[in-house]
Amino acid sequence: MRYSVLRALRSHKGRVSGEVISGELGISRVAVWKQVNELRKQGYIVAVSSQGYSLESAPETLLPGEFPGWESLVHHFETVDSTMTAARTLARAGAEAGTLVLAEQQLSGRGRLDRSWMSPSGGIYMTLVTRPMIAPILAPRISLMASVVVADAIVSLYGLPARVKWPNDVLIEGMKACGILAEMEAESDAVRYVNIGIGLNANNAVAGMQAGAVSLAEAVGTEVDRKLLVRTIVEGILARMEHLDDRSILDEWRRWAMTLGREVSIVSAGSTVRGVAVDISSMGTLMVRRSDGEMCEIVAGDCRHGD
Numbered sequence: 561m562r563y564s565v566l567r568a569l570r571s572h573k574g575r576v577s578g579e580v581i582s583g584e585l586g587i588s589r590v591a592v593w594k595q596v597n598e599l600r601k602q603g604y605i606v607a608v609s610s611q612g613y614s615l616e617s618a619p620e621t622l623l624p625g626e627f628p629g630w631e632s633l634v635h636h637f638e639t640v641d642s643t644m645t646a647a648r649t650l651a652r653a654g655a656e657a658g659t660l661v662l663a664e665q666q667l668s669g670r671g672r673l674d675r676s677w678m679s680p681s682g683g684i685y686m687t688l689v690t691r692p693m694i695a696p697i698l699a700p701r702i703s704l705m706a707s708v709v710v711a712d713a714i715v716s717l718y719g720l721p722a723r724v725k726w727p728n729d730v731l732i733e734g735m736k737a738c739g740i741l742a743e744m745e746a747e748s749d750a751v752r753y754v755n756i757g758i759g760l761n762a763n764n765a766v767a768g769m770q771a772g773a774v775s776l777a778e779a780v781g782t783e784v785d786r787k788l789l790v791r792t793i794v795e796g797i798l799a800r801m802e803h804l805d806d807r808s809i810l811d812e813w814r815r816w817a818m819t820l821g822r823e824v825s826i827v828s829a830g831s832t833v834r835g836v837a838v839d840i841s842s843m844g845t846l847m848v849r850r851s852d853g854e855m856c857e858i859v860a861g862d863c864r865h866g867d
Contacts, residue, residue: 561587563624563631565595569606569615570628577612599625622662622684626787630660630794637663644743644757647687651745651753657801659689660794682764683775684786687757688794694804696746699754700844701804703728703742704813706756709796710738711816713789718780723818726837726846726863730760731818735774737761756797762786810840823866824848826858833858 568581578589585592596606596613603619618626624634633656640646643661645668650659663686666679679685692702707724714722720732730738741757761775763783776784803809814820819837826833826848835850846858 561585561591562595562598563628565592566599566604566615566625567628569613575607575609575612575614580612620786621664622686622786622790627660627791630658633659635659635661637661639663639665639667641668642666643685643687644741644755647689647755647757648743651689651755655689657689657691657753658794658798660790661687661689662790679759680764682762682777684758684760684762684789686790686793687755688797690754690756690797690801692751692754692801692804694751695749696744696751697843698804699742699744699746699751700727701809702754702756703740704840704844705800705804705809706740706742706758706797707738708812708816709793709800710740710758710760713792713796714776717788717792718776718784720776720779724813724816725865726817726819726840727844727860732774732776732779735772737774737776737779758793760789760793762789807842810842810844813840819846819863819865825864825866826861827864828858828861833861837863 564585565581568584569576578592581592582589600606602623603621605616607614607616623636624631627634635646635650640663643663643666647661650661665681666685707728707730710730711722711724714720714730722730722732722737725731728740729736738758738760742754743757744754745752761773763777763786764775766773766775766778800809820839822837824835824837833848833850833856835848835856837846838849839847841847841857848856848858850856
């Protein structure tokens with residue numbers, strides 16, 4: 561109910577009386593007052609006078625109320641071990657597609673290959689629950705698609721030269737701004753869910769993080785709107801989910817990729833493959849031509865670009 565009151569406050573310019581809100585929502589004026597107090601506890605500044613209520617400002621945190629229409633799908637934590645862990649619990653319990661887990665900080669964030677992902681305050685740490693109607697073999701396309709969505713959001717909102725690096729990183733002028741991790745549970749012929757975890761350096765400090773990291777705030781020169789970024793990314797992913805069986809997803813990744821055509825070294829399971837990244841397959845694997853002409857298909861690994 562508090563978010564219904566919040567929407568009512570936002571829908572009226574200037575002050576609005578408790579009587580008007582109670583009439584619109586079908587609740588008592590006392591109930592309106594109680595919900596206003598709950599909003600204040602969350603950091604919303606609501607002015608009160610004899611003329612009624614006025615929403616003065618909203619908190620910077622990624623609260624459910626900052627995503628009108630999605631409130632019931634958003635699970636927000638000040639701190640959490642990992643948004644991926646929380647989303648997995650929700651997905652296994654039947655959470656619907658579009659369920660979103662957000663955290664201001666993660667205590668045990670992780671990236672690919674079980675690496676830790678530092679998650680200081682100011683970044684975007686989120687996991688989106690999806691239930692795509694695709695064959696499990698096509699699931700790797702989801703990470704590729706999500707990386708394109710993030711890069712597109714960064715370019716369209718801030719004009720930064722974002723590109724994607726196989727398999728799932730987003731870089732700005734060669735420095736890592738975002739990592740993506742997808743986790744799937746599936747039967748032999750059907751996907752139960754794919755959770756898309758995104759760690760994006762937004763307004764957080766990057767000193768002490770992985771070498772070569774960059775935040776959007778650092779690149780832009782001022783803090784960015786994290787709420788707008790989350791909305792843009794989630795909307796972009798959901799809009800593309802119905803097209804995962806279409807090769808256009810792969811073509812879109814190729815347009816954004818900085819990996820193809822470059823000398824690369826792929827480290828996986830203790831071995832290294834070196835060569836030129838030629839293309840990606842329909843399943844999202846990287847095709848690398850070695851110096852002896854042999855073509856290798858790389859399913860996963862740590863990709864490093866040559867000079």
